[in-house]
Amino acid sequence: MPIALSEEHRDLAASAAGWAMRHAPIAETRAGLGGQPDAGKPQTEADGGLAESGRPDFWKALTEQGWHSLHLPESAGGQDAGLLELAVVAEQFGRHLVPGPFLPTVTASAVLAAAGPTEELAAFAAGATGAVVLDGLSAVSTADGWRINGTSSPAVGLADAEIAVVRAQEIWFVLRPESGQLVPVEAVDLTRSAARLTLENFLVSPDNLIEIQPERAELALAVPAAAEAAGLCSWALDCAVDHVRTRVQFGRPIGSFQAVQHQAAGILLQREIATAAAWDAARAEQHSVAQQALAAAQARNAALPAAVDASVSCVRLLGAIGFTWEHDAHLYWRRAVALSGSLGRSAARTLGERAQTTTRDLTLASPQDCLELRGQIASVLDQAEPSARVLADAGLAAPHYPKPYGLDAGPLEQAVIAEEFERRGIPQPTTVIGEWVLPTLLVHGSSEQRDRFVLPTLRGEIRWCQLFSEPGAGSDLASLTTRATKVDGGWRISGQKVWTSLAREAHWGVCLARTDPDAPRHRGISYFLVDLAAEGVTVRPIRQATGRAEFNEVFLDDVFVPDRDLVGEPNSGWRLATTTLANERHNMGATLAHGSSDRIRQLLRNNPDDPDALSALGRCVSRELTLATLGLRSVLARLAGLDLGAEVSVQKVFSALAQQEGSREVIALLGHGSAGAEDGHVIDHLGLPAVLFGGGTVEIQLNVIAQRVLGLPR
Structure with missing residues (x-):
């Protein structure tokens, strides 16, 4: 799902993509590189690259379309849209690898716009190119202004920039670089220039200083980069999936192999992570500066690494062809690497520090709604x-x-x-398991079943469990062996169910049983409501590695179930079960039960400045923010009438992996404390299988994503 959710933004995205394909096709970009390994060095107009002004051939068409000034205020000559609209365009330009100064220019002008109107802002709106310089310069206050010395880190687009927005320690200023102040470097991203800014005793007068809140500057820096990262992930996904659908080895499309499917599904996850972070950072423009700082750190921490990971995975799926100079994959990969370092080191610790005092506001409704x-x-x-x-x-x-x-x-x-x-x-x-069961009864149950069960469950009078898994049929649910035999007035059910949560407390269970042993395995299953007080039902607790008994095995020994407790038609149970499982996966994908940021916060109480713990907190908060943002985007997508496909499986997979990673970090931080169990951290870690297996294993969910969302062959 792209950054654009509303119809207006989807139209904007389509227009930007169409423009990129017409005016900056990848074939022309590649032709301008000259095909040589040193092609990242600054080029001349004769080489098919940049003109002497630093503006590519398509720059006039780009500025006429106004892509560069969407986010700039109308008073400066811009279109007075915002960072979200800029993100929509940057994502598409990244997806189509638009070369040259677009991203460094809009990043520089976004920082400047956050500070207020200036002469240079009007120049940006008129089409000037720009870049941002962030590190390596020192600033000393004098009576005349500030004296700047040093050589900066390489800055993307600086070799072609007409205006540079510069940070030197705690101050920001604007300058128009002269050739003697620039040291061109070989760029990692072969489609853009890079240079260092070197200044010796350079005087910055008060007129050139920029007064800007650091948090607003960070947001302006993060949004374009994160949006482009999302676009790079989208290209990597499309490229990899197209290849594995058509590439045949061992007599089969390689996309039919499970390992390949899981790798492709992983790229989709990276795309969703990057897109969610970029979208949330862009919308934070309307929020407080504390919210902006948190969202900016999340965008840096989540979106930029995702583009690198997606690029590497794409090359792995392409195989040797993706590792050649002639394939486009390395150009996207190089851009992802350059992008990931463009804002400095990882923001995990910064995110952890900010998360101690600020919680991201992901409220959907305003106080005046409803x-x-x-x-x-x-x-x-x-x-x-x-x-x-x-x-x-x-x-x-x-x-x-x-x-x-x-x-x-x-x-x-x-x-x-x-x-x-x-x-x-x-x-x-919450009705706990009832939240998975009742939607099935509302859709497939009889009016009598709804009357008997729905309101009493909501009132807390009936509790449920789910009798699906069996000792020989876990994730392969269709291979279950519990049998239901038709008798006068109902059915007799015999079999064993396992890993059943809340069976000892439940009054009723939803049970899958095979009613036609001769039918194909998905078609001979029926969906029953079983009274757990009925004769022949035995519940035994299963003690887990944690020492607790949160699950149970349930034995059904010739249990009579009346006809009225069969849901739907005989042999239609598989279709009903998918409804129940979808609600289970959505429920389980909404929270982090294990390895949560709260546990790391507990560890920080004893040493609040522990850098390792702060970084771990940042990574954990990043995962939680990703999950919450994915959920919010799903809601908004539904409001916009979009068909989301199997987004529930995406959230379920991400939730399970996030809990595993968070739990591992808690254990790493415990050190000697992991020898004791009194604080519950180790027990929490040992409880991980409940979410790694429950509702379908991660591997099963990756299959669902690959086959149902990406359309890879079974």
């Missing part, structure tokens, strides 16, 4: 400790359910309801 609904909610929640029954009868136990069970609330209304619960410190009710 005022009438807010009043209705207040009349219920402002009662003294509203009971589960009161909440259920008011439609607040599951507000997204249709009436009379819920409020038929859409995504915006659900956000408002969640906000009102949180504002009062009241946890939203």
Whole structure:
């Protein structure tokens, strides 16, 4: 899913992509490189590269279209859009590898725009090229201004920049570079120039100083880079998938091999990570400076490395052809590497420091949204400790359910309801496993089944478990062997279920059993509701590696289930089970149960300045922000009427991997403390398999992504 969600932004993205393909096709970009390994050095117009002005041949068409000034204020000659619109365009230009000074120019002008109107800002709007210089210069205050000395780190686009926006220690200033101040370097990104800025006793007068809040500068730097990183990931995904669909080895398309499918699905995950981070940073322009700082650090920490990882994975899937000079893959890879270092070192520690005092606001609703609904909610929640029954009868136990069970609330209304619960410190009710079961009954159950089970479950009168997994049928659920035999008035079920959460506390279970042993394995299965108090049901706890018994095995010994407790038609259970599993995966993909940032915060209490712990906190918060942002984008995409495909599996996979990585970091930080179990950190780590296996293993979900989203052959 690209950065663009609204129809207006999707149209903008399509226009930018079309322009890039017409005016800066990759074939012309490659032809301008000359095909030599030193092609990253600055070129002349005769070489087919940049003109003496530093402007490529398409620059006039680009500025006439206004791509360079979308984000600039109208007072300076810009289009007064914003960073989000700029991100939409930068993503598409990155995807099509538009060469030259576009990205360094819009980055420089975005920083300048965040500081306020200047003469140089109007020059940018008129088409001047630019670059940003960040590191390596020292500044000393004098009576006349500031004296600058030193040589900067290589800056992308600086060799061709007409205007440089420079940071020297704590100050920002603008200059128009002269040839003697530039030291061209061989660029990693072969489609852009790079140079160092060298200044000796250079005087910066007050007129050239830029007064800008550091947080706003960081956001202006991060958004274009993160957006381009998302575009690079998109190209890597398209290139890799197109190749593995058509490349045949061992008599089969290589895209049918599971290892290849998992690698391709991994690139999709990297794209979603980069896109979510870039999108959230761009929308943070409207938020407080503390929010901007957090979002900028997240964009740097999540999006830029994702582009490098996606590029490497793409080359791996292309094989040897992707490692040749003639293939485009290395050009994208080089740009990803250059981009990842353009803003300095990893922002993990910075993100960790900021996350200690700031929480990213991902609220969907504004205070003025749904005022009438807010009043209705207040009349219920402002009662003294509203009971589960009161909440259920008011439609607040599951507000997204249709009436009379819920409020038929859409995504915006659900956000408002969640906000009102949180504002009062009241946890939203949960039916736990019922949250997976009830949607299935609402879609496939009979009216009698809905009447018997939905409201009583929402009121807390009925608790559920899920009787799906078996000792010989875990992720391969279709191979289950539990049998249901038709008898007078119902069915007799015999078999064994395993890894069943809450079976000892549950009143009812949803059970898959084979009703036609001769049918293809996905077609001979039925979906039953089983009373766990029925004769023949035995529940035994399973003690896990943690020492706890959170799961159970359930034995069904000739258990009678009446006809009215069969959901849907006989042999249609697989279709119903997919509804239940989808809700399970969505639920499990929404939170981090293991290795959460809260655990790292606990470890930081004893040593709040521990650099390793702060970096670990930053990485963990980054994963949590990614997960939350993916969820918010899914909601907004639904509001925009977009078909998301199997985004639930994407979130489930990312959630499981995030919990594994976070838990591993907690264990690494414990050191000698890992010998003791009293604080629960080690036990939390040992509980990881619950999320790595539950709802389908990571590998199964990667198969789903590869086959259903990417369309790779089974």
